[in-house]
Amino acid sequence: MRRASSRIVFLALALLALTASAKGPATEGCSKPVYLTFDTGHMGVADRIAEVLQRQQVRVTFFAADERTQAGDGSLGTHWAAWWRARAGEGHEFASHTLDHVYWRADVPHAGGAPRFRVRPSAGAQQGRDMVWDASSYCAQLDAASARLQQHTGQAPLPLFRAPGGKTSPALLAAASQCGYRHVGWAPAGFLGDELPSDKYPNDMLLKKALRDIRPGDVMVAHLGIWSRQDPWAPAVLEPLITGLKQQGYCFRTLREHPDYQGWIAKREARGK
DSSP states (O other): OHHHHHHHHHHHHHHHHHHHHHHHHHHHOOSSEEEEEEEOOOOTTHHHHHHHHHHHTOOOEEEEOOOOOSSSSOTTSGGGHHHHHHHHHTTOEEEEOOTTOEEEEEEEOOSSSOOEEEEEESSSTTTTOOEEEEHHHHHHHHHHHHHHHHHHHSSOOOSEEOOGGGOOOHHHHHHHHHTTOEEOOOOTTTBOOTTSOTTTSOHHHHHHHHHHHOOTTOEEEEESOOTTOSSOOTTTTHHHHHHHHHHTTOEEOOGGGOTTTHHHHHHHHHHTO
16 A cells, blocks of 8 residues: 555655646747836836736846936936836846936037937926037946945946937947947837827727737837827836736746847856946
8 A cells, every 4th residue: 555655645746746847838938028127207106007017927127227207306306216226136137218308309429429319308407408419428427327226226227228218329339339238129019109198099909009009029118107199108018018918928038048149148247237
């Protein structure tokens, strides 16, 4: 009887091990990865976005600037420090969006000298002012946002950045690369439309378009609150988008795992950026 019982236990354990090994590759490997990213905004839907991500066990990459918010100070201010630290504890990644959400406007012609750029911050003390910066001034903005993120999260941000509006030039990208940052845009189908007017682009339309057009490898972009949209995109579209893509066989990864950036990240982190 003991021998039979031992055999049953052995077979049960073997079956469990076999099941675990069968699940392992399917869980760890993924032939259809997508990369969901969020830029900062007014933060009015930040808590609800975090709830959806946690419920769905989805990890994303946040690009952060210190923007004006609906509550508290700026999105990288002390009011939101605990929010950022909680997201770090959940396994998300972070990267710079320039501290003052600085828009590149144009390259400034120069005769053989260092590159300069016409820029306009949409936050901070210089909000709304057109200025001319050199590369070091732009890099200082990238570093300032990264430093604030590290202060709040307790972890080093990725050596990546996203220019506000995705607006760049080859000279700006080269300058950022020299100070340790690689730019991340988004796929055409990855523009999820939360910045568009909701009367012309209602949530159900945006959801259907994303579920139809997203392809493996796409970087997607949305925001932690958009002032101009009357019918907020998040969380109304976020959870059905995630569940719908999962049903199509997609999995969600952070940009640390993106093949276009893995090598850059490893190289910069080995150097201490």
